[in-house]
Amino acid sequence: MESSENGPESAHSHLPPDPELRVKALEEILVRKGLVDPAALDAIIDMYQNRVGPRNGARVVARAWSDPDFRNALLADASDAIAGMGYAGRQGEHVTAVENTRDTHNIVVCTLCSCYPWPLLGIPPGWYKSDEYRARAVREPRKVLAEFGVTLPKDKAVRVWDSTAEMRYIVIPERPPGSTGLDQEALAELVTRDSMIGTGLPMEPQR
Amino acid sequence: MTRIHDMGGRFGYGAVLPDPDGTAFEESWHARALALTLAAGALGRWNLDMSRHARERLHPREHARFSYFEKWLAALANLLVETGALEIGDLLHRASDRTAQALSSHALKSEDVSALLGRGSPTTRDRQGWARFSVGDSVRACRLAENRLVPGGHTRLPAYAAGASGRVLCRHGFHVFPDSNAHGLGEAPQPLYAVAFPAAELWVNPEHPHDEVVLDLWESYLEPVQ
Numbered sequence: 001m002e003s004s005e006n007g008p009e010s011a012h013s014h015l016p017p018d019p020e021l022r023v024k025a026l027e028e029i030l031v032r033k034g035l036v037d038p039a040a041l042d043a044i045i046d047m048y049q050n051r052v053g054p055r056n057g058a059r060v061v062a063r064a065w066s067d068p069d070f071r072n073a074l075l076a077d078a079s080d081a082i083a084g085m086g087y088a089g090r091q092g093e094h095v096t097a098v099e100n101t102r103d104t105h106n107i108v109v110c111t112l113c114s115c116y117p118w119p120l121l122g123i124p125p126g127w128y129k130s131d132e133y134r135a136r137a138v139r140e141p142r143k144v145l146a147e148f149g150v151t152l153p154k155d156k157a158v159r160v161w162d163s164t165a166e167m168r169y170i171v172i173p174e175r176p177p178g179s180t181g182l183d184q185e186a187l188a189e190l191v192t193r194d195s196m197i198g199t200g201l202p203m204e205p206q207r
Numbered sequence: 208m209t210r211i212h213d214m215g216g217r218f219g220y221g222a223v224l225p226d227p228d229g230t231a232f233e234e235s236w237h238a239r240a241l242a243l244t245l246a247a248g249a250l251g252r253w254n255l256d257m258s259r260h261a262r263e264r265l266h267p268r269e270h271a272r273f274s275y276f277e278k279w280l281a282a283l284a285n286l287l288v289e290t291g292a293l294e295i296g297d298l299l300h301r302a303s304d305r306t307a308q309a310l311s312s313h314a315l316k317s318e319d320v321s322a323l324l325g326r327g328s329p330t331t332r333d334r335q336g337w338a339r340f341s342v343g344d345s346v347r348a349c350r351l352a353e354n355r356l357v358p359g360g361h362t363r364l365p366a367y368a369a370g371a372s373g374r375v376l377c378r379h380g381f382h383v384f385p386d387s388n389a390h391g392l393g394e395a396p397q398p399l400y401a402v403a404f405p406a407a408e409l410w411v412n413p414e415h416p417h418d419e420v421v422l423d424l425w426e427s428y429l430e431p432v433q
Contacts, residue, residue: 012284111215157417165423
């Protein structure tokens with residue numbers, strides 16, 4: 001058995017080249033064949049456009065900052081801990097939380113495709129899927145971080161997590177200074193999407 | 208050798224362009240392409256590893272030219288024809304064909320979407336035998352990042368880590384083996400490990416002596432280091 005190859009004559013070349021027309025044509029064919037229900041497509045889009053997003057991950061981080069038992073449970077088995085908050089499913093079946101510390105900064109990439117913890121962070125941003133990020137984050141993470149405006153102290157190590165299997169990673173950033181006394185809701189407001197990928201830091205509370 | 212999708216460490220790319228506030232689909236057709244791919248996947252004619260491989264084996268020139276969701280669409284059309292869900296004629300004569308068929312019993316229904324996405328497709332399987340490596344063990348990734356079951360087949364060992372030495376950071380249990388599952392050869396679950404590689408093992412000019420890259424690697428990608 002050999003892997004079948006797809007030359008330029010493969011099936012997709014019979015669809016219109018413009019991507020917008022292409023998706024429309026393919027949808028029309030599949031609907032006509034009874035293989036796809038347009039209402040199901042709308043339901044999928046509604047889910048990712050309106051019901052899943054980085055606020056989910058932010059709530060997890062805020063809780064980890066506030067509740068030591070939850071933090072320990074999250075670091076021991078994140079899939080289980082987040083399922084308890086109602087976060088599970090497609091591209092979040094298996095999750096590991098990695099915690100930034102004084103000594104180590106974590107950053108997540110997928111060099112082979114664009115694996116991303118959808119139930120926690122929602123739709124991946126364009127840059128996460130870009131060739132630039134995927135090629136460079138493993139080899140020169142500090143240069144990439146600088147492009148996000150993040151400069152790390154010289155004594156801090158970077159640990160890059162390349163999502164090569166079905167384990168998805170969320171970074172638990174360091175709790176920002178000046179956030180003592182804030183409740184979980186206020187803390188979650190400080191947690192940016194990029195800080196949970198590792199390309200950003202959480203915001204500091206406004207005094 | 209791996210394929211063009213294996214991007215890690217490649218030279219020649221420019222700056223990453225951050226987008227701190229962008230959490231929506233960039234184009235409305237992106238949303239439609241995603242939804243169509245998930246709904247067609249729910250027909251059950253292929254698995255996740257097969258769909259990844261279908262994107263990877265697009266012609267290298269197309270792979271380089273297509274944007275992210277264009278790769279998804281092209282791979283989807285190819286998979287639909289390869290698995291017999293559609294015939295080439297369905298694509299060729301789409302403008303003239305007006306015969307509508309009833310919704311298949313295999314088609315995803317809107318009321319099932321939430322459950323389907325909420326369930327996902329877990330890849331952990333019951334333990335089958337013993338895991339060869341323990342946390343802290345020194346291991347080396349295979350020198351050749353190639354599928355050993357199918358020439359040119361799907362694999363998840365990136366070329367940049369091939370032959371590099373690292374240490375086992377944690378064990379993730381037994382997971383479906385993509386090199387087998389992508390080709391309909393069965394799930395063949397294997398122990399999966401997070402392996403930490405010092406940056407100096409991977410790059411001639413590492414940025415910092417303490418930096419590491421962690422990869423999730425299946426047991427058959429690894430050999431012990433004495």
